[in-house]
Amino acid sequence: MFQSLRLRTWLLLLLTTGFTLVVCGLIYYRSAQSTIKASLLDNASLSVRTGSDSVAVRVDDLIRQAASLRDRIPFERGSEERFMTALQQEWLLQGTFRALGFSDREGRLRMTNGTAASIRNEPAFASALQGASVIRHAYQLEAFPDEDSAYILLPVYDRTRLVSGVLVASVPIGQIGGSLSQTVLRLSENERVPNEFALLDRTGNALYSTYTATRLTPEDNRTIVRALASRKETTIAREGSRLFASAVPGTEWSLVLVVPTDKLYKPLHQLLLRTIAICLAMELALAVLFLLLITPPFKRIREILKTTEAVAAGYFHAEPLKPGMNDEIGALASSVNGMVEQLRNLFEPLQAVTNQNDYGIIVTDRDYRITQFNDTAQRMLGYSADEVVGKMTPLHFSSMEELEAKAKRLSGKLGRTVRPGLEYFRAMLAGRMSYSEERIYIRKNREPIPVFLNVSKIVDKHGRVTGYVGLFRDITKQKEIQAELTRAKQSAEEANMAKSVFLARMSHEIRTPINGIVGLSQLLQRTELTEAQRDYLQKIVTSSEVLLGIVNDILDFSKIEAGKFELEQVAFEPEELFRKLGDTLSIFLSKKQLEMIFDVPDSLPQRLIGDPLRLEQILLNLANNAIKFTNRGHVHFRVRMPEASAGRVKLEFSVADTGIGISEEQMAHLFQPFSQADGSTSRKYGGTGLGLVIADELVSLMGGRLEAESEPGQGSRFFFSLSFPVATGEAAPRPAIPAGDVPRSSVLCIERPGLMQNTLRGMLASCNAEAVFADSWKSALALLGGPEAEKRFDFVICNMEMPDMYGEETWRKLQEAARPALTIAMTTPYGQSEWLRMEGSARPDRMLIKPVNRRALRNLIESIRQEREHGSPEAPRKAKKKSSRPDKPRILLAEDHTINQQVACELLHSRGYETGIASNGREALELLRRDHWDLVLMDLHMPEMDGIEASRAIRARRSGWQLPIVAMTANVIMEDRVKCLNAGMNDVVTKPIRADVLFEVVDRWLRHARQIDWEDALDRVNGKESILRHMLRTFGQEYDGFADVLRGKLEGGEGDAAAKLLHTLKGVAGNLSARAVFAAAESLEAAISAANGGLSTERWIVPFTRLEKALKELLTAIELEESRASALFLPTLDRF
Structure with a gap:
């Protein structure tokens, strides 16, 4: 029933209008209700006010009549009987009053109907004697038993206008309230209802009421009286009715109007019924109107629906629709007509379009049997549609070798076996709607053709796969273009490689003579020269280094531009x-x-x-x-x-x-x-x-x-x-100067105020030194010349380039004044050379080369403290260091350039080394085979066999412990350094060779090689080098921090525990053939044994220091060798 769009539209319109009418009717009723309700309440209030005014008027009229009657009878004292007689005659002549009477001032009352009473104690009587006119109901007067009457008391005056008595007139209460029964309450324009009144006295007693007013209860009466005590009118709502009360003017009475609620609000009920009736009538009229309005459009829509159903069924020659009115439905009809024509025009040439495009189209059922095979596919593959449709699958013209390779790759990706064929096709579409890939198809003449294939699922409206469609195009030309691009890329890479080779050769050819110039200049600087010659030579060195820096900058920039940095x-x-x-x-x-x-x-x-x-x-x-x-x-x-x-x-x-x-x-x-x-x-x-x-x-x-x-x-x-x-693991200990262990030094520092002075203050504070600053040499001399100056400073730091430092004379004055404090000169390298030319006694005790850094200052202060503590001067220490090196270590230099050979050999000879020269890698291998060498300096670029190849050949027979190899190269990039380390070299020195760097590297690796007797240690493990290396790694891990543990035992006096640790260390060092550690441990163990329990610091400190140094050198050597073997550590930070 509700499937009809017309019915649903009609009902929707009715619901919409019905809801609107209900809302509007409700709003109207609510608005009218409040207005009408207020009007009804006002009418009721007006009725009770009118009633009370009517009662008041009637009372005033009765009082006036009684006063008129009184005034017609003159009164004189002593003539009460005559007054009574006249009163009797007046009573008989009038018809208003039920009875008349007279009371003297003593309250003796006689009525015309023969009754007598005493009213002396009545409050109304007293009021009348005061000259007031009073009306009271019988309920309010004890002397009058008549409950149906009201009594008027008026003062009687004599001729002198003195009150001589009181006139009493009895009036039936009905004469006062009777007119109330004739009034009505107006509920509407055409509807009125009789009023129901009740007249109450001041105590709430009902004096008079209409025939239905008995519904008031005594409690209602009292409530009304209490409400009127403070105001003239009141309204009281109660169940089933509403009370309206008003005080009667001039009396102690109140008038109450009782209105039932159903009667009071009857007009509202009628209004509600009328409103509902009007809404229903309007809704009915709208229903008919809407039905008439929507029927024609929906009839036209049904005609359009019939046409679209016919088109959907494949009938494109339906009769055109008549647009009719120029509205939306007419536009829809025209659109449907156009759609039918468009579909007709589209589907008719669709087959032609399908068969004439550049894409081959193959449609299959869900079992991959071909159902459509367009003309392009026929041309590309050489098969006709009759040969293929319903008879073949795409496997027939697929390359099985390619499918096998693709299935194998897919199997590895999915983790399960996928067989080539239809299973591969299904696996490729598992979990997705389509996929694309390059494929090799085989033509009918067995010629392969590369295609780009896209396969998609055909899904019905229920989501079921009903077949597959494959679109493919010939990419033979694209493959040819890709091949050309590949060839072009290879050509570009070869050109770039040629450029890189050219840059490398050029840099080598340029830097080789420059390195020679720098090296020879350094050698020449070691000879006796005149001042002019030294100046010229320094300029040659500086110019060469600048030129070398420019070359390095250009090469670095080219590397950065090439993205190979x-x-x-x-x-x-x-x-x-x-x-x-x-x-x-x-x-x-x-x-x-x-x-x-x-x-x-x-x-x-x-x-x-x-x-x-x-x-x-x-x-x-x-x-x-x-x-x-x-x-x-x-x-x-x-x-x-x-x-x-x-x-x-x-x-x-x-x-x-x-x-x-x-x-x-x-x-x-x-x-x-x-x-x-x-x-x-x-x-x-x-x-x-x-x-x-x-x-x-x-x-x-x-x-x-x-x-x-x-x-x-x-x-x-x-x-x-x-x-x-932050690097973790083992690190070289920082030279610390804890304030609690080392006495604080006092320092006088000559430095002008500013940044440098503030920086020096912080550096000295971190070195546990208390600094006093002098802003000039003059101020410093004044401080040193003062009292207690000899004991005040431990050493004096002097800026030798201060404005008031005038040369040797100023220096001698300060040197003399500073004694016994040590003097430390802060100066430039140029200034250092000048000061070193002075006699030994005139030189500063120490020198700090600018710029001053924290480590240099800390090392200097620490060395001064150690010398003062142990009394080891600098010269003997240097001599000891030099003598600790074995006589004439033999170093093999593999270098093809004659000048570089000369520079390196001269430098090594000046250090006391024996040298041998090989011009290429093959000569180096031959010399190593014939003689013993302690270290090899290997150039990378040499004829016949370069340094990389030679190093690999050496490492095939000798480890880094047996024969350290140090590369010499002008290249400082990471790639070349890694090549060196991967080839088995221990370290890299950059050209031009600087003597201090060369000596430091050579000394370090010679010490490294001496830590272990490699051949002896290898014999201990039956030639198993892997086992020996594992033992060294284990030793490095287990004995890191051993010296600190041993020191703690010795300082705590635990000689036996220290001896056990040393015994274990001796055994391990012996197995590793670490002779220096073994000897140092044996010496310390002997010192502990000789102490016989009295383990004082003087007994163990010297051998312990020797062991600590030997162990540190061995651990450092192990770390360097392991890092070198991993090719991830570059120990030397060479300058460039």
């Missing part, structure tokens, strides 16, 4: 990095009259993980630029740690200067390659302009952002922040 992640000590940075910068500060301030906090982690080489390169570039463009003032290098957690820290680096500054316009081009602040700076200050570009790229690669701020003429500030993981 890689960063390493190794553990490093930030303080050591800053120390080396300061040493390098000191060279650039030599001729500059400015201060380089290192402001580094003492709270930095001991070791971090990152690329120390590139971090140093960034900082060196920024600081070098600051020095270059600053002629006076200072350069402030500052490190801060804004964030720190257990495993990671964030460091903020900044380099600020007081140099020439940069304008806003120049700032925009600051990080562009080959540019500086302006064109003139390249000529005035030198440089390629690549330094900041490389620094910016390196900071970005490290995860930061290099920023700059500057003001021309005021200076510049470059800053960036980087996050570093």
